[in-house]
Amino acid sequence: MNNTPLTYTAGAQDENTFLRDLLASKLLLSHSLVVRLKHQNKIQVNGQLVHTNYRLQAGDFVTINIDLSEENNIIPESIPLDIVYEDEDFVAVNKPAGMSIHPSRLGGTGTLANAVTYHWQGLGRNILFRPINRLDKDTSGLVLIGKSQFAHQGIFNQLKQHKIDRRYIALVERALTRDHGHIDQPIARPDANKRRRIVHPAGQAATTHYQVLDRYPDHTLLSLKLETGRTHQIRVHLSYIGHPVSGDLLYGFASPLIKRQALHADRIRFTHPRSGKEVILDIPLAQDMQTAVDYLGNQSINR
Known part of the structure; x- marks a missing residue:
């Protein structure tokens, strides 16, 4: 499966535009990528290798082979x-x-x-x-x-x-009273030799949005959306508000329900940079988390 070249046909609005400017504005290529493409002779106009200071004419057919060595x-x-x-x-x-x-x-x-x-x-x-x-x-x-x-x-x-939608499902300890909300707290790494992060005013800005999916007597099932992507962000934030992820030994405690932190990335939504079309990927809950959720649901029914 080889990469299909990127192509663009210059219109009247592109007349006399430098090729390098079109690569940045229309094809959204970074300067570093354009440099690599130039060095590997991957940029052509009308089937001919050109320099990026070439001035486009209406009707020019630009081809970029992005399959770099x-x-x-x-x-x-x-x-x-x-x-x-x-x-x-x-x-x-x-x-x-x-x-x-x-x-x-x-x-x-x-x-x-x-x-x-x-x-x-x-x-x-x-x-x-x-x-x-x-x-x-x-x-x-x-x-x-x-x-x-x-x-x-x-x-x-x-x-x-912040244009990518990343969604997670977490089973957390204790019943969370609010149906939805957000946690806007900076996250820092106090010791460079340790994995653990903490909420700290000197840390990097971090925001996590949550929505309650289901409640059980001693647990809550949450859907979470990240606005930032700090290391351990969800785990740190949920522990900070008193609802650590079930089974999280670093930010919470062991759970009889699951042998690892009950956190699962179930959705990614993004705009495809080649086609401009929206791509939505969804997957079901991991089996060990589903087993834990089913158990809690049955326990609630039988109470």
């Missing part, structure tokens, strides 16, 4: 993948709990990066592993991965502008 140093490993979506620019995977996104050391194995690299190798591609969102090892759910610098950059721009 690059090397992925991740070790490919045959690990089962639950691929939810794939096109020439992205692959989305339902990551199981217990799997890290990326090796923590050179040559590491057993991660999503190893599995996806093996999958791409089977398609004849050796490209960098570029996860767009990252999940903790024991958080399950959707991970979106860009297949090129163009794809990653296009989504990263949407992330910066």
Whole structure:
């Protein structure tokens, strides 16, 4: 599955526009990507290689081959993948709990990066592993991965502008009284040698929106939406308001209902940078969380 080139036909409004300006304004390519494209002779107008200071004429046909030469140093490993979506620019995977996104050391194995690299190798591609969102090892759910610098950059721009909808489901301790709300508290890392984060005035701004899906006597099922993407953001914020994620040993305590933090990324919605169309990806709750929720529901009925 090779990348189809980006194309653009110049109109009367583009007359005498520098090609470099069109690449930034119409095709939304970053300066760093344009530099790499130039060095690898990937930019053409009417089938001919051109410099980016070329002045466009109406009717010019611009072609950008975004399939850049690059090397992925991740070790490919045959690990089962639950691929939810794939096109020439992205692959989305339902990551199981217990799997890290990326090796923590050179040559590491057993991660999503190893599995996806093996999958791409089977398609004849050796490209960098570029996860767009990252999940903790024991958080399950959707991970979106860009297949090129163009794809990653296009989504990263949407992330910066808060235009990507990332939704999570969490089972938390205790009954939350409010039906919905938001937690707007900065998050800091007090010790660079430790994983734990805290709410602190000197931290980075962070906002988490929540909606109650269901209540049980001692637990609440929440839908959460991130406005920012700080490390451990949901877990820190929910612990801060007194409702830690069930099973979260770092920010809460062990739970008899589940053997890991009960947090699952169930939706990603974004605008495709190539087509401009909206892409909505939804997946069901992870089985261990569904089992815990079903148990609590049955307990409530039988009370």
